[in-house]
Structure formats: C-alpha cells, structure tokens
Amino acid sequence: MSAGRKIYTKTGDRGETSLLGGSRVPKHHDRIEAYGTLDELNSFIGYLRDQLEDDHFRIVLKEIQDRIFTAESLLAADPGLELSKQLPQLMESDIRYLETEMDSMSEGLPELKSFILPGGAGVVSLSHICRTVCRRAERQVNRLAMEEEVDNLVRVYLNRLSDYFFILARKLSSDLGIEEPVWKPRL
Secondary structure (H helix, E strand, O other): OOOOOOOOOOOOOOOEEEOEOOOEEEOOOHHHHHHHHHHHHHHHHHHHHHHOOOHHHHHHHHHHHHHHHHHHHHHHEOOOOHHHHHOOOOOHHHHHHHHHHHHHHHOOOOOOOOOEOOOOOHHHHHHHHHHHHHHHHHHHHHHHHHHOOOOHHHHHHHHHHHHHHHHHHHHHHHHOOOOOOEOOOOO
16 A cells, blocks of 8 residues: 555445445345454454464464454455455365474373363463354354355365364463463362
8 A cells, every 4th residue: 555545435324334246235244244344353463473482383373363354355355256366275284284294292181080260370361262252253164154155175174274273272270380270160
C-alpha cells in the first residue's frame, strides 16, 4: 500500500463487505465469521509465538500462521468464481507437518488419564486459547460447508491444528516442569 493511500474505504459502512471476486455479503455472513475467527486465531498465535523462547516452536508457529492466511484467503474467495485456483492452497503435506510435530512433541509425555484444566503458565494458557479459538473456527467452517463449497483441506487442517495446540500445551507444561492441572469432578 502506498504512503498516500488511505486504509479506510467507507464501503463497509452499511454492514456489507466484499469477498475476493467482488460479491458483497453482510458482515455477519458465515463466510466472514469463519475467516474473521481465523484472523483472531492468527493474532493469538502471534502473541503465543512472541512469548516463546524455543526457536523450533517459533518457526513452527510462524509456518502455521502462514497456513492460516492461506485458509483465510480460500474462505474469503467468492465461491461462485474460479478465483480460488489462483490463490495459495493448503496441501496434504501441511496436515502431515502438524501430525509429525504432534508425534514428536508427544514422545515422553505422560499418558492422559483424565481431562486437563487449562493453565499452569502463561504460554500454556495461550496455547489452550489458540486451541479453543481454532475449534470455534472449525465449527464455523463446518457450518459454512453445509451451505456453500469449502475446500475440505481447510476443515481437516483446522481439526489437526486444534489437536496440535493441545499437544503443544502439554509439551510446554512438561518442558517448564509444570504439573498439568487435572480436572477432578465433584461427585
């Protein structure tokens, strides 16, 4: 964006926005809710990344942020146009990447025998926040997919990604020497 160009367009002042391709939809449209929640997730991931000192986790999270932008662009594209073929795409290798990372982090973690309460350290809590925002985005994408075409890899990626953040929270707890707070139901 050039220095003289303004960020505001005033085109959304009446509660509508444009999809990639030009179609106008209400700002509360399921498609907008889905990619807006991914934008929220991406911001939390950036915040989590900023709190971590481990270079490997920082690199992985930056890669995930890039994939989230890819998913956002796919969701922001007008489903009636062939525009999505001109956009970056998610690939099966992106899902395998998450699975490989989860497998690596899971090595040495204690077996889960009960539910874990989020918390224990700031980075652990942030990872759980990322997990829950990701689950919300996944629900919104699945709702959208009931009405309109959605790239299935977006759905699969978000499902794996929420699992990734759960395992990351457990790994961070372990690395920090923090005992995971276990839920003890009151009976």
